Amino acid sequence: MRTPGTPAPSNSSVTHTANVLVIGADALSMGQIRETLGTEAALSNTATPFDDAMMVARKNRPNVVIASFDTEHEEAIRIAQQIRAELPKTVLVAIARRTDPDRMRAAMRAGYSEFIVLPEDSELLRQAVHEAVFNDTPDDDAGQVITVWGAKGGVGSTFLSVNLAAELSPVQRVCVLDMDFSMGDVAAMLDLEPSNTMAEVFKNLSRLDERMLNGQMAIHTSRVHVLAQPKTLEHRDEPSSDAVMKLLTTVAKSYQYVVLDCGSRVDDAALTAATVADRLLLVTTPDVLSVKNAWRRLQLLERLGIERSRISLVLNRVDRKAPLLSVPDIEQNLGCRVEAQISEDRVAMKAVNDGKLVRDVDRRSQVARDIEAFTGLITNGEVLHDKKASNSIFASIFKLGG
Ligand SMILES: Nc1ncnc2c1ncn2[C@@H]1O[C@H](COP(=O)(O)OP(=O)(O)O)[C@@H](O)[C@H]1O
Ligand SMILES: [Mg+2]
CATH class of the missing domain: 3.40.50.300 (P-loop containing nucleotide triphosphate hydrolases)
Incomplete structure (x- = not known):
């Protein structure tokens, strides 16, 4: 069992700060994400558009990908499938402004481990990112x-x-x-x-x-x-x-x-x-x-x-x-x-x-x-x-x- 403080078995060289890639979020959501994660995550100022996401993910090899389900949810599903295939250790988190059970289940099926409504559930987002770095659950x-x-x-x-x-x-x-x-x-x-x-x-x-x-x-x-x-x-x-x-x-x-x-x-x-x-x-x-x-x-x-x-x-x-x-x-x-x-x-x-x-x-x-x-x-x-x-x-x- 891994304990906090030991390096994550991640594809990032960063140990205590999560390398996070945000995809498709607008400025408002991006601000909420930055505020929520604070120093816990390294992330860019603006979100990456869906079209460029795979290219950036391959280059940066993030611990966590946060994708917006507000407008382009089909794109968000497609990107998850690609990330699961190419970067299977990456934790996928879906964010949205409002809860939607059908969309949430579609996200889960695509491989997202969380569907988080912002700003209400920002604490869940913080936890998900934290756990992605300090994940102490051995795979098996x-x-x-x-x-x-x-x-x-x-x-x-x-x-x-x-x-x-x-x-x-x-x-x-x-x-x-x-x-x-x-x-x-x-x-x-x-x-x-x-x-x-x-x-x-x-x-x-x-x-x-x-x-x-x-x-x-x-x-x-x-x-x-x-x-x-x-x-x-x-x-x-x-x-x-x-x-x-x-x-x-x-x-x-x-x-x-x-x-x-x-x-x-x-x-x-x-x-x-x-x-x-x-x-x-x-x-x-x-x-x-x-x-x-x-x-x-x-x-x-x-x-x-x-x-x-x-x-x-x-x-x-x-x-x-x-x-x-x-x-x-x-x-x-x-x-x-x-x-x-x-x-x-x-x-x-x-x-x-x-x-x-x-x-x-x-x-x-x-x-x-x-x-x-x-x-x-x-x-x-x-x-x-x-x-x-x-x-x-x-x-x-x-x-x-x-
Ligand atoms: N293989 C079985 N043979 C005989 N009676 C059974 C068998 N399986 C279930 N039962 C009976 O059917 C009833 C309903 O089972 P239950 O598990 O409560 O159903 P469910 O949870 O699907 O509503 C039980 O009270 C039990 O007496
Ligand atoms: Mg029953």
Whole structure:
């Protein structure tokens, strides 16, 4: 782990001052950037136009590129792709005058690690630049994000999230984040009574760091850490995409596997979780309504530009003797392979009712064995992910691999 004061493994010879290239910002934004970064960054007086940006970047090899999304956002996306290909260690930061979830997700997909609204979030900009120089997260130390998303309510997103996390936890640091802002069943399914929840984290987001985050987690006997939803729905402020992004960035620095139970909602939290996921597990049951809704989600994910290679279709509650819909039928209708199947099993219902893991109810049950096999899908995914680190959206967002 790198500590502040040691030279950054950057492509710049400057150690304590970030070499920052600002692209496409107008004079007002440029002034705000200069004021925010002060002596922390070396940067020119005026922003570089998009057309010259690659040439300047190749010459200066900046630690950080700050690109404006106010007008030429398509250019900002194009430049990110080029920088990722040619200067993969460069941290990409998007700035804009106003928040815009669609534009923000597009930025994330292109490889920007932050989308910062100026002047409101200038402190975030300062932090991002600071961390780019004093980044103490070794490349292979950051986590894989696994987003679990249900085709509709009740297909087993929460059940699979917690049991998957528990399978991964003996050898890895694993957490589950309950991202279902209307149901919030993770704590109950693990029989936990957390004193802190997601609500406190979002309330104190500006102060969030790894230490604070650790203090908010409830710890299950399986060693899985859990950030739960509050018990009541009284204070249900749903977080913005930026807030979710900030949370996930911090979480990914602390855990090797981050499992996000997104329930079945189509909201900013779920779409942001889908955008940053290394693996998106789309859970469906083998019945017409669920499969139809899985199809709708696949269409949406495609529209959002999320590659099929990151999506795994998971079939839960499969009655292998008398399936409602056959696997080939489902695959044909959805145009993608079923990558894991989990049996319908009373042990699952009992586990959920008792707030236990399936393996603690009956390790030899069919559903426990299926979950073990399903976990293999993820751990193989890790090898795959390492090999493809430079192509992984998540890798660039959280500065993995490069
Ligand atoms: N493989 C399974 N076999 C039998 N019942 C299951 C299985 N998976 C989930 N269930 C049941 O389905 C219910 C809904 O699961 P849950 O994980 O809460 O769904 P979601 O989070 O998608 O709304 C659970 O209460 C559990 O009893
Ligand atoms: Mg649920």
